[in-house]
Ligand SMILES: Nc1nc2c(ncn2[C@@H]2O[C@H](COP(=O)(O)OP(=O)(O)O)[C@@H](O)[C@H]2O)c(=O)[nH]1
């Protein structure tokens with residue numbers, strides 16, 4: 001009895017040792033497997049979340065701002081763009097303030113780039129492609145086409161100079177030379193509002209079947225995003241991590257902008273320095289687009305000078321240099337100087353001459369692109385933001401990715417939300433409150 005007890009004891013020890021040895025041996029494989037498995041689960045959970053989100057589709061849309069679950073968000077990005085939350089995010093996101101999930105789209109971009117068979121799509125800007133905001137529109141629309149059709153995306157931006165002067169590739173290597181000997185087609189679509197409904201929105205054959213050349217080159221400044229609501233593209237959009245029922249430029253722009261760009265070194269340094277100088281203060285900003293003026297004489301009129309006092313009244317509420325920094329960016333040197341005179345201790349300015357990316361003389365416009373891109377990026381970090389009806393301001397607000405404290409300067413009024421959105425609440429210069437139209 002005692003003998004057999006000993007045998008069982010020894011057997012138990014041998015078994016436990018073998019088990020320990022086996023688990024040590026397997027742990028390496030297991031670790032690798034676990035990581036893969038976790039990645040696979042995360043990816044599929046993300047896909048599932050997207051599908052569920054798409055099916056439940058509970059957003060309410062107000063004007064062109066999508067409000068979801070009553071939070072102040074543009075599109076349905078994961079988190080709004082409160083500046084206080086962005087320090088960590090900024091570190092990872094090269095100082096773009098949005099905190100959004102682009103992991104699926106990033107993986108898709110990687111697959112496309114690794115595919116040596118992939119065809120190409122090009123955003124071309126040789127001049128006459130509109131200002132910075134127009135370029136943001138054209139680039140985003142063309143990039144969306146490339147994601148949907150699994151083509152490699154290339155930016156050929158020659159006017160007023162290379163885009164790489166201010167932006168460099170983030171997750172998409174868009175600054176590449178095309179291989180020789182490919183078939184190609186080129187379409188000039190500047191200001192062409194008919195193209196996307198006709199070619200993307202309504203047909204029942206996929207664009208890839210109708211545009212089969214190796215290289216498709218687009219010159220475009222129009223928003224094509226909503227046209228991809230066409231059911232033909234639904235599955236691909238879900239695969240990319242986008243909600244097909246919530247497709248708008250508000251929702252897509254910050255995602256695609258982050259996939260494509262990070263500020264070039266010098267620009268990033270300027271942005272960091274500027275943001276550092278506003279540390280522990282609220283950043284209150286206004287983008288004032290006046291149109292034709294001595295700084296940019298060959299532009300159509302946008303706002304009248306007599307509209308300006310309401311902006312000064314609004315900003316005066318924040319004229320306290322202990323708590324606030326006021327940043328005014330504009331297409332007019334006169335307005336820039338007025339802001340400095342009115343708020344001498346609170347104002348923060350960025351150096352450089354004001355230029356129009358498409359209309360100033362080429363040398364100046366190239367020099368000026370750094371200020372244009374810097375001002376644009378600063379706007380996306382503002383705690384309080386007034387924008388004019390201008391692609392420049394509107395795209396900065398989209399990049400900011402929050403409807404919180406966003407105001408539109410329109411027709412001599414300041415309204416809550418985008419200047420082109422539903423105008424429900426107006427700023428009253430006497431009471432300094434927002435109310436229904438007086
Ligand atoms: N720095 C700066 N430039 C501006 C501002 N508003 C307009 N611009 C210039 O004017 C151009 C306007 O073109 P775009 O961005 O397409 O906007 P839109 O024409 O106003 O819809 C930009 O490329 C800038 O060069 C501004 O507030 N600040």
Ligand SMILES: [Mg+2]
Nearest residue numbers: 130131134391
């Ligand atoms: Mg324009």
